[in-house]
Amino acid sequence: MAKWHGQAGRKWRALCQQVYTEETHCYWCGQYVDQTLPPTHRMSRTADHKHEVHEGGHPLDRDNVTLMHRACNSAKSNKIRARRRAIDRGAVIMVDPSTI
């Protein structure tokens, strides 16, 4: 597997440009993304992984990178962090087979 250099690499930036050209709607909320908004705007465009890299997603696979609002991207990150914290605490959801 190719070495992952984080989201600063030339390949990553090229992939983002491809996403911006090919996609028009947010993967997270399904709403249209206004790509003319300034990067500081909360509803501006970002590109991110559908399947997190640290969870086994491919960092530079076009199919794993998608368009999102900046606000939706941070909502997604917060949700993932919360889930990871829950796992760290040992809060694994157990299903009692006798209740099924």
Ligand SMILES: [Zn+2]
């Ligand atoms: Zn969105």
